[in-house]
Amino acid sequence: MGAVSVREISIGFGEIKVLDKLSLEVAEGEFVVLLGPSGCGKSTLLNAIAGLLDVKAGQIWIGMRNVTWDEPKDRGIGMVFQSYSLYPRMSVEENLSFGLRIAKVAKDEIARRVAKASKLLQLEALLPRKPAELSGGQRQRVAIGRALVRQVDVFLFDEPLSNLDAKLRNELRVEIKKLHQEIGNTMIYVTHDQVEALTLADRIAVMRAGVIQQFATPTEIYRRPINAFVAGFIGSPGMNMIEGEVKDGKFESPGVSARLTTYPGSTKDAGRAILGVRPEHIGVGRAPEGRTMIRGKVTVVEPMGGETVLRTDVAGRELTVRANGDSPAKLGETIDMHFDVAQSSLFERDSGARL
Amino acid sequence: MSLSAPATGRPIARRLRAKLPVLLALTPAIVIGFVVYLGAMVWTVRLSFSTSKMLPVLDWAGFVQYDRLFATERFILAAQHIAVFGALFITLCLVLGFLLAVAIDQNVRGEALFRTIFLYPFSMSFVVTGLVWQWFLNPQLGLQQTVRGFGFSDFKFDWIVNQDFVIFTLVIAAVWQASGLVMAILLAGLRGVDAELWKAARIDAIPTWRVYVSIILPMLTPMLATAAALLAVSVARLYDLVVAMTKGGPGLSSEVPAKFIMDNFFERSNVGLGSAAATMLLATVVVVLAPWFYAQQFRKRRGRA
Amino acid sequence: MSALAEPRGPKPKRISLARLGIHAFLIVVAAFFLVPLWVMLVTSFKTMNEIRLGNMLAWPADFTVEAWYKAWSSACTGLACNGIQVGFWNSVRILVPSVIASIAVGAITGYAMTFYRVRGANALFGLLLLGAFIPYQVFLYPLVRLFSSVGLYDSLAGIVVVHVAFGLPLMTLLFRNYYSSLPIELFNAARVDGAGFAQIFRHVFLPMSAPIIIVATILQVTGIWNDFILGLTFAGRQNRPMTVLLNNIVNSTQGEAAYNVDMAATILTALVPLTVYLVSGRWFVRGIAAGAVKG
Numbered sequence: 001m002g003a004v005s006v007r008e009i010s011i012g013f014g015e016i017k018v019l020d021k022l023s024l025e026v027a028e029g030e031f032v033v034l035l036g037p038s039g040c041g042k043s044t045l046l047n048a049i050a051g052l053l054d055v056k057a058g059q060i061w062i063g064m065r066n067v068t069w070d071e072p073k074d075r076g077i078g079m080v081f082q083s084y085s086l087y088p089r090m091s092v093e094e095n096l097s098f099g100l101r102i103a104k105v106a107k108d109e110i111a112r113r114v115a116k117a118s119k120l121l122q123l124e125a126l127l128p129r130k131p132a133e134l135s136g137g138q139r140q141r142v143a144i145g146r147a148l149v150r151q152v153d154v155f156l157f158d159e160p161l162s163n164l165d166a167k168l169r170n171e172l173r174v175e176i177k178k179l180h181q182e183i184g185n186t187m188i189y190v191t192h193d194q195v196e197a198l199t200l201a202d203r204i205a206v207m208r209a210g211v212i213q214q215f216a217t218p219t220e221i222y223r224r225p226i227n228a229f230v231a232g233f234i235g236s237p238g239m240n241m242i243e244g245e246v247k248d249g250k251f252e253s254p255g256v257s258a259r260l261t262t263y264p265g266s267t268k269d270a271g272r273a274i275l276g277v278r279p280e281h282i283g284v285g286r287a288p289e290g291r292t293m294i295r296g297k298v299t300v301v302e303p304m305g306g307e308t309v310l311r312t313d314v315a316g317r318e319l320t321v322r323a324n325g326d327s328p329a330k331l332g333e334t335i336d337m338h339f340d341v342a343q344s345s346l347f348e349r350d351s352g353a354r355l
Numbered sequence: 356m357s358l359s360a361p362a363t364g365r366p367i368a369r370r371l372r373a374k375l376p377v378l379l380a381l382t383p384a385i386v387i388g389f390v391v392y393l394g395a396m397v398w399t400v401r402l403s404f405s406t407s408k409m410l411p412v413l414d415w416a417g418f419v420q421y422d423r424l425f426a427t428e429r430f431i432l433a434a435q436h437i438a439v440f441g442a443l444f445i446t447l448c449l450v451l452g453f454l455l456a457v458a459i460d461q462n463v464r465g466e467a468l469f470r471t472i473f474l475y476p477f478s479m480s481f482v483v484t485g486l487v488w489q490w491f492l493n494p495q496l497g498l499q500q501t502v503r504g505f506g507f508s509d510f511k512f513d514w515i516v517n518q519d520f521v522i523f524t525l526v527i528a529a530v531w532q533a534s535g536l537v538m539a540i541l542l543a544g545l546r547g548v549d550a551e552l553w554k555a556a557r558i559d560a561i562p563t564w565r566v567y568v569s570i571i572l573p574m575l576t577p578m579l580a581t582a583a584a585l586l587a588v589s590v591a592r593l594y595d596l597v598v599a600m601t602k603g604g605p606g607l608s609s610e611v612p613a614k615f616i617m618d619n620f621f622e623r624s625n626v627g628l629g630s631a632a633a634t635m636l637l638a639t640v641v642v643v644l645a646p647w648f649y650a651q652q653f654r655k656r657r658g659r660a
Numbered sequence: 661m662s663a664l665a666e667p668r669g670p671k672p673k674r675i676s677l678a679r680l681g682i683h684a685f686l687i688v689v690a691a692f693f694l695v696p697l698w699v700m701l702v703t704s705f706k707t708m709n710e711i712r713l714g715n716m717l718a719w720p721a722d723f724t725v726e727a728w729y730k731a732w733s734s735a736c737t738g739l740a741c742n743g744i745q746v747g748f749w750n751s752v753r754i755l756v757p758s759v760i761a762s763i764a765v766g767a768i769t770g771y772a773m774t775f776y777r778v779r780g781a782n783a784l785f786g787l788l789l790l791g792a793f794i795p796y797q798v799f800l801y802p803l804v805r806l807f808s809s810v811g812l813y814d815s816l817a818g819i820v821v822v823h824v825a826f827g828l829p830l831m832t833l834l835f836r837n838y839y840s841s842l843p844i845e846l847f848n849a850a851r852v853d854g855a856g857f858a859q860i861f862r863h864v865f866l867p868m869s870a871p872i873i874i875v876a877t878i879l880q881v882t883g884i885w886n887d888f889i890l891g892l893t894f895a896g897r898q899n900r901p902m903t904v905l906l907n908n909i910v911n912s913t914q915g916e917a918a919y920n921v922d923m924a925a926t927i928l929t930a931l932v933p934l935t936v937y938l939v940s941g942r943w944f945v946r947g948i949a950a951g952a953v954k955g
Contacts, residue, residue: 073560099559376857392791478937480886
């Protein structure tokens with residue numbers, strides 16, 4: 001009913017091609033996040049699924065139906081926008097019921113659905129108010145409610161939290177996750193914020209320049225990014241990228257020498273490569289058995305409250321370390337650090353592809 | 356934020372010197388505001404309570420001129436005419452302007468050309484408009500004759516020489532001139548509507564016409580009010596069009612207050628009567644525009660809060 | 661539709677009835693707006709004999725520019741019969757100083773009101789705005805008496821002063837709004853640098869004022885050229901503007917009406933603002949928006 005299948009669609013404006021033969025399969029009830037930097041095509045893809053943009057080639061299926069030529073209203077979708085897009089001169093209740101009134105749904109049915117959605121989203125007290133009297137978070141909940149009352153199969157979200165301040169963003173993020181757990185509909189969510197992606201998604205599609213780089217679970221994307229771009233995009237502070245060479249089963253770089261026996265991947269004499277290690281995977285102090293050792297001088301100490309971020313200088317390069325609790329080292333100190341190659345990622349230098 | 360000044364001289368003199376250039380700059384505005392606007396307005400009202408005929412006389416005659424005014428058939432007719440004209444003109448301009456703005460908003464081909472065509476009459480003088488339409492509606496040589504020449508020998512359109520219908524010809528000419536203005540104002544408003552609002556309505560399955568009527572029209576209310584206020588000002592001022600198109604005729608059937616006032620001041624040497632009429636005009640304008648002004652202030656205050 | 665197995669690729673475009681209807685509506689209304697202009701034009705190029713035949717829409721069978729010559733140089737505008745060229749040059753002589761003066765005064769007033777807190781400035785501005793809504797007839801007679809007592813009545817200087825006075829509310833509104841929208845840091849930086857009132861205006865804000873000066877010029881040129889009542893009352897016999905002379909030519913009761921000459925004179929009068937409109941395009945609309953959106 002709610003599975004979404006995008007089959008080799010191409011979208012362009014004039015000469016510019018935004019998406020080229022892109023395919024994506026979203027299972028029914030799945031929460032998929034389209035993640036990427038601005039201009040990567042994620043909103044374009046979402047608008048195409050919604051029917052707000054026409055495709056130049058390819059097909060879009062929702063459920064068992066080919067909706068490629070269907071108007072948005074016939075696709076069984078609901079959509080929530082970044083700018084709330086509530087009808088400004090109508091009350092919350094009128095906003096929720098307007099679409100149903102146009103469709104000539106029976107009055108008691110309208111009342112029932114509005115009541116159900118308001119309860120689910122805690123809008124009951126807000127029903128008589130106008131959008132101008134609501135906070136950003138409340139407005140967004142009304143926007144979600146508008147999609148809920150239409151009882152659609154698929155929910156589409158276009159950066160819905162980007163206009164909210166940090167605290168509200170966290171609150172509403174949790175609410176959206178709870179909503180998905182409660183009603184179980186297919187949801188496709190666009191954002192540039194990796195925290196939203198990691199916490200909300202069943203699977204994430206990381207996009208760049210109109211191409212899906214990797215489509216996998218958050219864990220998979222975090223642990224085994226498919227290329228240097230994905231690796232650098234997820235994780236904050238970003239993954240440390242160390243340039244060097246792979247020879248004889250070892251990764252060599254000034255200040256870093258790592259044996260690759262435990263590395264989960266093929267590393268035959270790959271030549272120039274980049275070793276990626278996440279700051280949270282680097283420990284400070286004497287290395288336990290089997291881990292790679294490095295020495296570096298602490299250049300910046302950033303206390304973050306529950307953790308500390310250290311910037312260190314390792315043979316002229318900056319390495320970032322994230323440690324729990326208070327700082328394990330002082331500014332200017334030369335310290336020992338260690339990491340496990342099994343947790344790291346190796347990428348080919350030129351293509352960025354994972355080894 | 357006040358000006359800081361060089362630290363010489365006594366405090367008051369220093370402040371005055373600092374403010375001097377500003378006061379100088381504002382002098383034209385002060386003079387114009389108080390002499391031309393406030394002064395002349397007060398003087399006119401004062402004259403309405405005098406017996407002035409050809410020259411102003413500063414006696415006190417109570418409401419004599421007003422009694423005369425309301426007994427003058429010409430003034431009563433003028434008031435009736437301007438009321439009919441005003442209601443029709445404003446309504447038609449708003450409706451036509453709105454429909455044109457909506458039509459152009461549909462991404463039609465040749466949008467720029469259409470906009471130019473609908474707005475060009477507004478760039479012309481009311482005198483030019485009046486003369487053009489006087490010619491166009493000329494019964495012997497204009498519309499009526501031309502249509503009869505096409506074979507419809509019973510076609511009648513002599514409104515401009517017909518006492519009961521001439522006011523409508525003024526409405527047609529004025530709407531021709533001014534609806535472009537309403538269209539321009541409303542089009543700017545339509546273009547300001549968030550694109551995502553349209554997307555949301557499209558997804559909610561709301562038909563386009565319904566979006567305009569139920570969602571966008573309420574959003575445009577302040578702009579419609581502004582357009583209506585501007586049109587109302589033109590109605591009160593209506594003089595050039597009448598002089599050029601019908602000279603107030605036939606007979607008195609297109610007389611309007613502004614013309615009545617001008618004629619009494621300058622041709623009939625009835626300064627007191629003219630002042631009384633001018634004061635009535637002033638009072639009407641204030642009464643009609645006060646609610647709009649108040650609404651503007653209210654909106655501004657609420658917006659700032 | 662049987663040939664296509666299923667929808668794929670771009671949606672086929674259908675011309676809906678609604679879109680046709682919208683285009684039809686626009687074309688009909690465009691005709692309403694253009695036909696009078698057409699009639700004006702063709703009438704001016706016809707001979708009186710042809711005009712009397714009564715088909716105002718027809719293209720001239722005997723195309724002639726005779727009427728235009730007559731309108732320009734020999735039409736009777738009252739007692740004199742020197743054509744409407746007299747009015748044209750009068751209007752130019754009124755227009756240039758009036759536009760320059762009213763923009764200059766408006767700019768300085770707007771600048772002073774934006775950046776300097778003077779007690780009563782806001783009230784003054786309110787008074788000006790209020791005055792802008794009131795018909796001229798309320799002010800006219802006392803002004804006439806005032807001007808004649810200081811010798812300004814029936815003179816070029818008088819009509820210029822009148823145009824500056826009645827243009828001040830709109831001009832101040834335009835410049836005040838414009839300067840308010842500029843970052844105040846510019847003003848503060850100049851003050852810190854030690855510049856005074858006139859210096860800041862001349863060196864910082866005047867150079868930045870090009871867009872609003874263009875808009876103000878368009879509005880004033882159109883408004884002053886098209887003015888009738890002020891020119892009729894204050895300009896005096898020597899300086900009557902084109903609109904006044906035009907009205908005399910057409911609506912005079914002397915002699916037989918020469919409709920082709922009338923139409924030629926009308927077009928000549930409309931030519932200046934119409935040209936400004938066509939040339940300025942988007943700026944004209946911007947001017948309307950700036951004037952209409954009060955505060």
